[in-house]
Amino acid sequence: MSIDPALLERLENARNTAEAGGGEARIAKRHEKGLLTARERLARLFEPGTFMEFGKHAQHACHQFGMEKKSMPGDGVVTGVGYIDGRPVAAFSQDFTVGGGALGRIHAKKICDLMEYAGQAGMPVFGINDSGGARIQEGEESLSGYGQVFFKNVLLSGVVPQISLIAGPCAGGAAYSPALTDFLIMTRSNAQMFICGPEVIKASTGQVTTMEEIGSADAHAAISGNVHFVAEDEDHAIEIAHKLLSFLPSNNVSDPPHKPMENLVFNPDPVMNELVPADPREPIDVKRVIAQLVDHGDFLEVQEHFAPNIVVGLCRIQGLVTGIVANQPAIKAGTLDIDASDKAARFIRFCNIFNIPLLTLVDVPGFLPGVAQERGGIIRHGAKMLFAYAASTVPKITVIMRKAYGGAYLAMCSADMGADMVFAWPTAEIAVMGADGAVKILYKREIAAAEDPAQASAEYAKEYRDKFASPYQAAAKAMITDVIEPSQTRGIVSMALRNTLSKRETRPPKKHGNIPL
Amino acid sequence: MKQLRITVDGKSYDVSVEVLEESNPADTAPAAPAPVRSAVVRAPVAAPIAAPKPAASAAGPGTVVSPLAGKVVSIDVAVGDAVNAGDRVATIEAMKMNTFIYAESDGTVAEVTAEPGQMVDEGAALLKLS
Known part of the structure; x- marks a missing residue:
């Protein structure tokens, strides 16, 4: 049988x-x-x-x-x-x-x-x-x-x-x-x-x-x-x-595979202070900053070879899965251009879908100037970053390392774009534009009337820089959470991520927004 | 304070251990189960980052071009100098930031086609290597 x-x-x-x-x-x-x-x-x-x-x-x-x-x-x-x-x-x-x-x-x-x-x-x-x-x-x-x-x-x-x-x-x-x-x-x-x-x-x-x-x-x-x-x-x-x-949840209603540490570590990392050049014109290699911030230096960079003036990728920070978006000042001065905007916007939206918190590292002098950029639609492409950040409801932590100028600063997840916490290094410069450009508008008449316009312009620029080339102006207006030493960044970001992990934000129901594609 | 029992050659010792400092996770070995190649997991970047070649550059091989429009701060090599791939050969200032230009290949500087103070366009030749 x-x-x-x-x-x-x-x-x-x-x-x-x-x-x-x-x-x-x-x-x-x-x-x-x-x-x-x-x-x-x-x-x-x-x-x-x-x-x-x-x-x-x-x-x-x-x-x-x-x-x-x-x-x-x-x-x-x-x-x-x-x-x-x-x-x-x-x-x-x-x-x-x-x-x-x-x-x-x-x-x-x-x-x-x-x-x-x-x-x-x-x-x-x-x-x-x-x-x-x-x-x-x-x-x-x-x-x-x-x-x-x-x-x-x-x-x-x-x-x-x-x-x-x-x-x-x-x-x-x-x-x-x-x-x-x-x-x-x-x-x-x-x-x-x-x-x-x-x-x-x-x-x-x-x-x-x-x-x-x-x-x-x-x-x-x-x-x-x-x-x-x-x-x-x-x-x-x-x-x-x-x-x-290993960084992704199985679906959009699960959390990513966090492996939270039992106790957060706040030991300062002196290497981080060394990575910041005294001369604001010397570029920071943001990949070295990232390597110090993430667990075991283990960073899975996404689209490494495309638009390398912005760096995006996945990592864990004291156990929490995090998506990093960072300007790379060593390439194209860290400016945002068409490709960089597209790359970052797509990555931000991916993280938002799958409940992956975002850490944004800012050192951006602006959008890349040029005829090709304007005619190529940098307005439409740059708007994708604004849209992607503002539409994201995952925890968003921003660290302003140095330059944070104009619209590009907003596109790098400023508080106004919904960042839950914004930290600034003492080297941060948060301004609507660079000093030289600003004084030409603010003191146009005075400079024109001066005996030596070039010298007058330089003096006004120095005065402007002293006032605005620091995070304290923005801090005084409560636009940032705190000013921190670079060496404290890993500990503070870890805590910020952990504090914000339980964030719940509801938006009005709709089919979907109309991201400028 | 942790109590541990250590056995050496069959004889056991009770010891108490005090943990003075939490270890920094960055110092401990990764817990990842599978060995992963360095191409996947980047080690901290030590080497300078080469700026990408402008896509629309009409420059020939061996020509070092500016990756963006800006002012030449310095040409860091002279005609006849031998350079290796990755050596810094020029500095461009744009957007209030110095961008360092690195040689993409080994060679000898055959010609310098830009000078300090000059404004250059994206894709403009700075020097030629032979």
């Missing part, structure tokens, strides 16, 4: 067929190139033995162009749920050995079903992209499949973290699914992402370019800003994914 062994054998065979993907020969070819298979990638992503597969026995649904005679195990994608760091994560991994990982109707359905499940269960989605594109034999059904995936991406946006790994070709419309997710990791080898490749560009415009210039990980990380992390290879990409997930 036991089950017919033939049935078990059939199941065993079906499992083996599905797990073999495109077959031994194609897998061997991949290994020769130093590439992992779709299943090997998932095996590295998840803790051993935790992967539960969805739709293992799925097949393609195409009955034309000879496809009816072909087998497509899993329809070219492996989907399911596994555990990372003790938490469930949904993942799909496109299988290039099965029909080039091309997307057909069932392939798309598997991805959509997985995303639907992940949204309801409240777990992150990790997508590994390695696909030749649409399955041409399935025509408009492939196209429709992409549309359905995009729609699901948008439904999940803001509900669970979505992370994409580009580990192979990702071309044309296919690139828009990762583009709709929160973070893109791209491998330096074997991955290309583009809408129109060099050949199409040449045929339609005559422009000559290379894949390196338009579709490589480096181009996307530094120039287009489409990619957030560059990985040397697939293993490195998985490490980045693990690191990133």
Whole structure:
């Protein structure tokens, strides 16, 4: 009275067929190139033995162009749920050995079903992209499949973290699914992402370019800003994914994985004082400041190579997960330009969605002057930062290190933009504009009437600087919480974060604001 | 005050330990379970940060350009000097801040094309390395 062994054998065979993907020969070819298979990638992503597969026995649904005679195990994608760091994560991994990982109707359905499940269960989605594109034999059904995936991406946006790994070709419309997710990791080898490749560009415009210039990980990380992390290879990409997930909650109604310390530490850090140059024209390397502030110097920088005049990333500060937004005075004088505004605004909004407190480090002389900036719409782009900060209801702590001039200061989360606490170093200069510019307006007549206008201008500027190049003017008007020594920053910021963690702020209900995109 | 029992060669000793100072978490080893490559977790940055190349620069290879419009404060090398990638070669003042310009590659200074006090545009050549 036991089950017919033939049935078990059939199941065993079906499992083996599905797990073999495109077959031994194609897998061997991949290994020769130093590439992992779709299943090997998932095996590295998840803790051993935790992967539960969805739709293992799925097949393609195409009955034309000879496809009816072909087998497509899993329809070219492996989907399911596994555990990372003790938490469930949904993942799909496109299988290039099965029909080039091309997307057909069932392939798309598997991805959509997985995303639907992940949204309801409240777990992150990790997508590994390695696909030749649409399955041409399935025509408009492939196209429709992409549309359905995009729609699901948008439904999940803001509900669970979505992370994409580009580990192979990702071309044309296919690139828009990762583009709709929160973070893109791209491998330096074997991955290309583009809408129109060099050949199409040449045929339609005559422009000559290379894949390196338009579709490589480096181009996307530094120039287009489409990619957030560059990985040397697939293993490195998985490490980045693990690191990133270690800072994120599973969904928008959970807190991020804080690991609060039992007792806060307030020991002063003398290195912080040393990092502040006496000459206000000498730039601070803000990355060194960040390294001192965060636990174990452990800072996961996001979009490191794009718009490096602003630095954004994730860390823990005395155990609390925190998103940092910091001006980088060592590059472009720390000015805000179009790219820097876009980069920061997106990161601020991500943190707000997932309940990650924001720490803003300010040393900003203004928006970057220039014709290209004005004509490129710095007004519209800079407004994104104002919008993102003002619309965020997570704890917002601001530290004014040195320059905090004009509209750029407001865009760096001043008290007016809803900062819960604002601390200033003794080197802080909070002013509507720099001294030289200000006196030209304030003392226009006096300077013009003076015997030596240049000298008069310099004298007025010195007087102005003495008065305003300190945080006390702003402190006297109760615009800042306190003036602190740089060496005290870590302790005080930790306490500010902890005090503010229970913050609850409700806003009038609406569909969504109209951020100037 | 903490009571600890320490056993040495089968003989046990009771000791009391007083913790005088909370350790700074920055001094202790990370509790992260997996080893992580340095590319993921940045060590404190010691090396100077190279300014990014302006995207629209028409300058050829070996040309060091200004990353933003400003005034040349100093050219920190002379024709014939050997420079290594990462060496500071010029200083530009813009937005009340000095921006240091670093060589992107090793080479010898072949030509200096800007002088102190001069205003330069974003992407303007400052010097050429050969």
